[in-house]
Amino acid sequence: MTTEASKVPSYLVGMGCAVDMEGEKRYNSGMFRFWLKPGEKANIVFLSDGNDVPCIWEHQVMLYKKGKKDYNNYFTCLQSTFGSCPLCDYSTEFETCWRQKVQLFTILNLNGYFSKKLNKQMPYSRQILTAKKATSEILMRKYAARLDQNQRLRGAQFAAFRGSDSKSPNVGTEFEFIKMVDLGQFPPDDVKVLDVNALAPNRDLMIRTCQILRGAANNTYSGAMAGHAGESTDDVVSVEYGDEHDGQLPQGNSAVE
Numbered sequence: 252m253t254t255e256a257s258k259v260p261s262y263l264v265g266m267g268c269a270v271d272m273e274g275e276k277r278y279n280s281g282m283f284r285f286w287l288k289p290g291e292k293a294n295i296v297f298l299s300d301g302n303d304v305p306c307i308w309e310h311q312v313m314l315y316k317k318g319k320k321d322y323n324n325y326f327t328c329l330q331s332t333f334g335s336c337p338l339c340d341y342s343t344e345f346e347t348c349w350r351q352k353v354q355l356f357t358i359l360n361l362n363g364y365f366s367k368k369l370n371k372q373m374p375y376s377r378q379i380l381t382a383k384k385a386t387s388e389i390l391m392r393k394y395a396a397r398l399d400q401n402q403r404l405r406g407a408q409f410a411a412f413r414g415s416d417s418k419s420p421n422v423g424t425e426f427e428f429i430k431m432v433d434l435g436q437f438p439p440d441d442v443k444v445l446d447v448n449a450l451a452p453n454r455d456l457m458i459r460t461c462q463i464l465r466g467a468a469n470n471t472y473s474g475a476m477a478g479h480a481g482e483s484t485d486d487v488v489s490v491e492y493g494d495e496h497d498g499q500l501p502q503g504n505s506a507v508e
């Protein structure tokens with residue numbers, strides 16, 4: 252029989268060492284980053300406008316989650332808030348995980364997807380389009396073109412296309428304006444822009460992540476880095492390391508490909 256004493260109140264995640272501390276992530280856990288494979292295209296509608304897009308310095312780190320590579324780990328750089336940043340220090344030392352200046356556009360990706368959770372086909376999803384310098388310049392020209400037509404970027408639908416070059420920005424290389432969309436047809440929550448508070452730096456999580464990266468670097472660092480550094484690409488800059496939670500290294504040779 253379960254006693255009242257052993258029952259965990261609903262406001263607690265859990266008690267003691269059995270608590271799973273996974274999930275302490277930022278907005279990205281709720282909103283996917285938009286990306287295209289080389290040669291792929293998608294219909295997207297901008298929810299951000301050209302003059303209200305948050306821009307931050309950001310680090311991206313590849314972590315192993317349950318033995319699989321997970322690139323969906325983003326950290327707002329701490330330099331401007333704290334005067335120093337553990338991931339900046341790490342990137343200088345290991346020449347990876349450099350911070351990048353990015354604009355985070357909120358979009359609706361009209362390419363549907365199948366939701367396993369809801370067990371049905373969804374017609375669209377709200378996502379973050381991460382624009383680095385080159386992409387930002389393209390999108391700001393698109394924004395200016397909308398203003399010339401007395402329209403806004405918010406509500407504008409584009410066909411985003413990524414060229415076949417695997418080094419091309421993974422959010423697309425061409426954005427062809429299709430039409431203005433009435434956002435009133437969507438539920439209000441579905442057309443909200445990203446809350447900038449979700450971008451606030453998480454110092455504790457970054458420090459813990461750096462400890463793991465350094466531990467892995469000391470044990471398994473082979474000089475091999477996944478991803479591709481460089482200003483011209485939106486690809487991932489990352490480091491290989493063992494699983495965060497059980498301290499074990501990835502199976503087989505998946506650590507270094």
Ligand SMILES: [Zn+2]
Nearest residue numbers: 328329336339
């Ligand atoms: Zn930093």
